[in-house]
Amino acid sequence: MSSNDFESVLSKFKVLNREQRKFFLTALVEDCTPHELYTLQQTLRIKNYGGFDIVGTLPFELSVKIFEYLDCKDLCSCREVNQKWRSITKDSTIWRTKCLEMLYNDKGSITADDIKNIPKEGWEKLYSKLYRREVxxxxxxxxxxxxLKGHxxxxxxxxxxxxxxxxGSADRTVRIWNVDTGQCEHVFSGNVFSCVDFLPEEKIIAASTYFxxxxxxSMETKELLGEFNGHVSAVRCISLSKSFIASCAxxxxxxxxxxxxxxxIATIPADSIAVRIFDTTILSLSSQKIEAFDINDGKCIFSSPFEEGLVGWSYIQNYLSSIENPDDGIYEQMLSSLSVVKRLSDYFSVRVFDFDTRKSRFVRIDGQSPSAVLWLALFDHNYKSKRIEYPCNENTTGLDISKEIFRTINVDCHRIVAGCLSGIIVLLEFDEN
Structure with a gap:
């Protein structure tokens, strides 16, 4: 849009009444690029129209639509301009959109029923809570x-x-915990369990022993659905799918x-450290490669050198689990994630670790540390590590986290769950009260 075009726009704008100006500006905003809008605003200011509020004059719904493209900090700045803009930034539509964008990667932190029950005026408050948790x-x-005590x-x-x-624990039990309430909901007894897996959608739990x-x-009836034997040594890893159960030993x-x-179904000769089932395919990690086998005939259908060990394997498992349909192009998806795995070489000495690939986070314990010293690495910040800080009132429970030795770590969108050598389970939560 040239300067002559702006002069033409101004000459038309001067003769319009208030309602006509609203209609005119609505059409203008839809046709202009952001840069053209900025230039028009500057021209209006030079022509002594600087006090005219273009956005505030637009229909309210259109103003809200524009403000939805702003980030949280810009919205807070806009709130200080005038009362009109303040009312726009208070609109629940904006904050609902912001919340849903953040919750897209926080699957499990808030249920669909919770979202339905949020009142219009509650969206901004929810976003503030999610934002502070993210910080x-x-x-x-x-x-x-x-x-959590029990083991x-x-x-x-x-x-x-x-x-x-x-x-699973060396105390010969497998326990189901409700993390929100902190309650142990059931205990399965047997032998010293080496590995566990479960499918919430199928409501089943699997566990293997060193024997x-x-x-x-069944997670519902708590009945034993089956016992599976065939290995001649201790089981190292177990994996479940909707139809199959696989283990390596x-x-x-x-x-x-x-x-x-x-x-x-099949016995596959593979010196596997860990396995994972995807539909009719088994992904297997050995000391130097990753392989995929067809479940029905046991044939190897994919093989790739892989020297990144359990850290790299853990990243790939979390990465494949975070995408919508991992079975579609699973090998291409896996290989594309290797570029990230290659940069994890600095962390191969870690003793315990887990990833939140949706948020590009890696929680680890240094392999040289005998106590519970947790480090957080952020992929988006050049893998910069930060020591995780515990609240100052940590000893009020009678337990000292610094004396615990972590054996397992699980990470989700808003907490870290650590299983300890003592049998204690520690929940580290980032939500503010």
């Missing part, structure tokens, strides 16, 4: 510590999904069963 997270400032020996494995935590057996229970084999029928 606390990125700065490693824990707001609250909670301790009598070291935690050997743990899985956190939503508000459900499943832990070659794997067990499957020190005997150099991966065994797959149909957990619904109990039928053994």
């Amino acid at each position: 606390n997270w990125n700065n490693g400032r824990v707001q609250r510590l909670r301790f 009598k020996d070291r935690i050997t494995d743990s899985k956190l999904k939503g508000n459900i935590l499943v832990t 070659r057996s794997s067990f499957l229970w 020190f005997d150099g084999s991966v065994i797959v069963w149909n957990w619904k029928s109990g039928e053994k």
Whole structure:
């Protein structure tokens, strides 16, 4: 838009009444680029129209639509301009959009039912809470510590999904915890359990022992659904899908069963450290490579050198779990994530770790540290590490976190769950009261 065009616009604008100006400006905003709008605003100011509020003169719905593109800091600045702009920035539509954008990567922190019950005036308050939690997270400032007690020996494995935590222990039990309430909802007894997995959607829990057996229970009825044998040495990792259960052991084999029928599907010779099922494919990690096997016939359908060990494997598992359909182009998705994994070489000495790939966070414990010293690495900040700070009132529970040795760590969008050598489970939460 040239200067002559601006003069033409101004000559038309001068003869319009208030209602005509609103209509005229609405059409103008829709046709102009942001730069043209800025130039027009400066021209109006030079022509002694500087006191005219273009945005405030627009229909309210259009003003709200414009303000939705601003970030939180800009919205707060706009709020100080005048009463009109303040009322626009108070509109619940803006804050609902901001909340949903943030919650998209925070799956599990707030349920769909919770969202339905939020009143219009509650969206800004919710966003403020989520924003403060994000700031606390990125700065490693824990707001609250909670301790879950029940296990009598070291935690050997743990899985956190939503508000459900499943832990296996050397005390010969597997426990289901409601993380929100801190209550242990059920205890399964057996042998010394080495690894666990569960599917909330199927309501099943699987656990394997150091004595070659794997067990499957119903989370609803608490009944034993099946016992799976076949390995001749201790099981290292177990994985569940909607139809299959797979485990790898020190005997150099991966065994797959149909957990619904109990039928053994395949025995695959693979010196696997860890396995993961995706639909009809098993992803396997060995000491130097990643392989994928077809569940039905056990044939290797993909193989790639992989020297990044369990840290790299953990990142890939979390990455594949965070995308919508990991079965679509799973190998391309996996290989694209290797560029990130390659940059994790500085952290290979870590003893315990977990990722939140949706938020580009990596929580780790230095391998040389005997106590619970947690570090937070942010991928978006050149992997800069920060020591996680505990609240000053941490000893009010009678337990000292600095004396605990973490065996497992799970990370989700707003907390860290750590299983300790003592059997204690520590919840580190970043929400402000």
